[in-house]
């Protein structure tokens with residue numbers, strides 16, 4: 001049976017680091033790996049693509065490819081072109097709910113392949129703690145083999161674990177707003193409630 005792993009948590013919780021750690025599992029070095037992300041994400045320094053490129057150990061992986069995708073067709077084409085054994089879908093919150101059917105279809109078509117793994121990573125809630133993107137529903141509809149919810153360190157109290165993203169700038173009305181520490185922080189449950 002193909003395997004589905006989900007890595008989620010707020011911004012700054014180390015999701016990219018966790019993806020990289022998983023790609024370094026014994027036996028993965030010679031596997032065909034495809035990492036996809038939506039083209040609309042433009043964060044730089046912390047980007048998984050960027051971190052993968054800079055990683056010295058992953059640089060020795062000859063079959064690791066990265067590709068940007070925007071829709072179901074794009075994902076299907078990318079998968080068909082490189083027939084990966086490990087498929088990483090990064091920044092899934094920026095992809096539509098179509099991702100749920102896409103993941104189901106890819107899992108189904110690889111159902112006999114014991115070694116096939118899909119890793120989906122991204123936020124599951126927005127800065128108002130509302131469901132964000134396909135991950136919440138993906139969890140319900142696909143019954144993943146493993147769900148990892150990471151936490152950051154709260155940027156306000158700087159001591160408690162942070163489970164949510166908080167906005168200190170930008171627009172209160174925009175769920176998908178590009179930004180880094182300039183407009184976002186990680187906050188714990190207590191500090192997320194504090195009025196500014």
Ligand SMILES: [Zn+2]
Pocket residue numbers: 154155156157158159160187188189190191192
């Ligand atoms: Zn706090």
